[in-house]
Amino acid sequence: MAFQWVQLSRKQQMVMTWWIQRPDARGIICDGAIRSGKTVIMAISFLVWSMSTYDHQAFGMCGKTIGSFRRNVLSPLKQMVAARPEWTLEEHRTDGYFKIFANGHENTYYMFGGRDESSQDLVQGVTLAGCFFDEVALMPESFVNQATARCSVSGSKLWFNCNPRGPAHWFYRKWIMRYKRQKLLYLHFTMDDNLSLDEEIKERYRSMYTGVFYERYILGLWRKAEGLVYPMFSVDKNTISDNPYEISYRNKYFVAVDYGTVNPFAAGLFEYNSKTQALTLIREVYYIGREGARMDNEGYYKLLVDMTEDVRIDRLIIDPSAAGMIETINKYRKYSVYRADNAVLDGIQEVTKYINLGKLRIHRNCEHTIEEFQEYSWDTDSAKEAVIKEDDHMMDAIRYMVMYIAHNENRWRV
Secondary structure, eight states, X not given: OOOOOOOOOHHXXXXXXXXXXXXXXXXXXXXXXXXXXXXXHHHHHHHHHHHHXXXXXXXXXXXXXXXXXXXXXXXHHHHHHHTOTTEEEEEETTTTEEEEEETTEEEEEEEEEOOSGGGGGGGTTOOBSEEEEETGGGSOHHHHHHHHHTBOSTTOEEEEEEOOOOTTOHHIIIIITTTTTTTEEEEEEOGGGOTXXXXXXXXXXXXXXXXXXXXXXXXXOOOOOOSBSOTTOOHHHHEEOOSSOOOOTTSEEEEEEEOOSSSOEEEEEEEEETTTTEEEEEEEEEEOGGGSOOOOHHHHHHHHHHHTTTSOOSEEEEOTTOHHHHHHHHHHTOSOEEEOOOOHHHHHHHHHHHHHTTOEEEETTOHHXXXXXXXXXXXXXXXXXXXXXXXXXXXXXXXXXXXXXXXXXXXXXX
């Protein structure tokens, strides 16, 4: 698809020219709502600034992972460059960088993933004329500190964008609250700042979130998570009582497992309808070892087999730390095993969307799951954003399942 320029809002226009209007500014921060048009316009602006200001210099461009950076930033940049005949982008995928040639200038852009604390090692030793951070609130502070410290070329500038998290987040406290002291320009975006979105699309995004996620992702506010994690869950609206539940061989079936020995062993059988993109938990296994005879992995495996004896399972998604249980499951070659994405906050966000859109249903026979939905809470005493690690075992299994569907549903759409 060819790149097309659309009408820019006042804030987007400011992003495109801020370094001219504010040459004294050390960098720019853009935060706010999802789909507010900040990421792509910032990335384009970063290239325009760097190519018009420097020649034969190195720059950093960072995402949470290289994969997310390629998808969210590099892909639209390639379209933009292709639409400008005087520009050429030459990607060196294996070495993790790309070059841009324009109007006699040539610059190099290194791509970095800020996934965890060890990521800071990736940027040590390089000298940069500027750095761009996509979704900086998802990166560890050590990585950002190391990358900003590498920007030592005269006139170098910093570019940050993110959706809000909690008000105790390090980036909010140390960068946004201190943006004037840091000599940064700060712009707060809402969906109304993206003129390419019509009201129907905006309303669809508004319907995806409630509570703290609505305040963060729709209003663009840095809000503390407190109270129930899923206050929108309703027994009346989000459960079904079909008895017995009819298995349909037109749908896909999955098992998600949260492994525990002293803590409960929790597993669920899920049905996924590719046509409606709805997920239904139809059976659960919930075994508490400390209240009865301790069970080994062979015993847990038999519980899984009993739960799925009449169903063909497409994939079994399991707690990635359960190495011994995974080994036992693989020994029998009955299930195709997938190690779950255990990103807690991202998973909670996805589950919230599924509940609000009516795409997650729980059979009323799954009593432990329904009980956990009504008790699962944020840990308000924690310095970091976290949930209370009690009554969360089926919540973890559901999170694993929803994250797997979120990663793969585009492949299955009818």
